[in-house]
């Protein structure tokens with residue numbers, strides 16, 4: 071059967087060729103189909119990539135678009151499940167309702183009233199100044215990052231106080247350029263009262279970078295935004311008595327040397343004064359630096375000695391009272407908050423307009439620095455005796471040599487320049503001011519014991 075076998079073989083071969091032909095056609099079809107799928111998938115991936123790129127890198131030339139994008143992302147984050155902020159005030163940053171609140175808060179309620187952006191509005195001096203300005207009929211918009219350098223609950227309580235007076239605090243950081251630009255896009259601020267800062271002399275040894283971030287980078291960021299704003303605002307900002315550092319001339323006058331800071335805190339405030347000079351010189355920004363002298367009073371800062379001494383005395387804890395290396399008393403020109411508020415407002419009211427526009431200087435602008443102190447230094451030991459009297463409790467005093475931590479032994483303000491230019495005259499002595507502080511303290515913390523509640 072070779073013949074049939076041959077015939078069979080040739081049939082099988084033909085069948086196999088046919089089958090292989092079919093397989094080829096089929097595989098080409100499959101190949102065509104899969105390459106189409108591959109092509110479409112690639113197109114989709116490319117589209118998604120382009121979109122993602124566009125979202126993450128908006129055109130640099132369009133700062134408004136960038137700001138809007140940034141604010142949108144932030145508002146998305148702050149309302150999202152992973153939000154770290156619980157504040158309702160930040161939940162709608164950039165939205166129409168938010169803009170309305172920003173405008174309302176910034177609008178003056180008296181003819182020719184100011185429109186002031188107050189940075190650090192939830193802080194000690196910031197909250198007092200905001201309330202004063204608002205009650206006077208000026209427009210006030212607060213700005214604060216509510217950081218936890220000290221108890222944020224106290225900052226929230228101050229915020230609640232401000233909200234009662236229709237002062238809105240925008241929650242944000244000085245280094246957030248798009249947010250600051252957005253605020254200046256919405257409101258033509260006449261003034262900025264810049265009080266946001268990393269405060270505290272001794273903490274600078276623990277966290278030096280925080281001073282650079284707030285007092286230098288944050289300040290420069292604010293000035294960058296202010297110089298580009300139309301109109302440019304006049305800026306009044308918080309410098310510090312600590313810039314006098316190792317100066318030995320007394321009382322401290324604005325003409326004395328300030329090139330020997332004793333702490334990084336002081337160095338950043340001094341740097342701020344030099345930076346202010348630069349922005350005034352190049353861009354025509356009107357700038358006034360206020361050198362505050364150890365400000366104290368109700369709603370004060372828990373990191374300051376008078377505040378934690380009060381707490382420790384009430385809790386029976388011992389307190390360290392510093393003495394100089396040659397065993398002298400350390401003294402401060404403690405200044406009551408209401409006097410400081412009057413000084414800040416005086417500086418705002420006498421600040422001339424900035425001269426620049428469109429980021430360019432159009433003429434010489436005002437550049438000032440003032441001491442705002444009490445003009446009568448008091449030894450720390452005396453401060454403790456006053457507190458003991460007010461609290462009806464003896465302090466457990468621990469006298470020690472002042473650690474080498476940036477402190478200076480003595481401060482004393484000459485305020486004749488502030489008096490001449492805006493009538494600054496402190497009127498509250500330490501005993502009267504501490505009485506008001508203690509009254510607030512026991513009320514705020516709900517403390518009952520042996521406290522003498524004399525005075526107003």
Ligand SMILES: O=C(O)[C@H]1O[C@H](OP(=O)(O)OP(=O)(O)OC[C@H]2O[C@@H](n3ccc(=O)[nH]c3=O)[C@H](O)[C@@H]2O)[C@H](O)[C@@H](O)[C@@H]1O
Nearest residue numbers: 269270271310311312362363364374375390391392400450
């Ligand atoms: O005048 C200023 O510019 C500065 O005033 C204060 O700095 P300071 O004067 O050191 O105020 P406190 O920290 O309240 O100290 C007051 C006095 O108590 C002394 N002290 C402090 C802490 C302590 O445990 N014991 C003690 O005797 C200090 O040496 C100082 O003489 C503020 O904390 C700074 O933010 C501000 O810039």
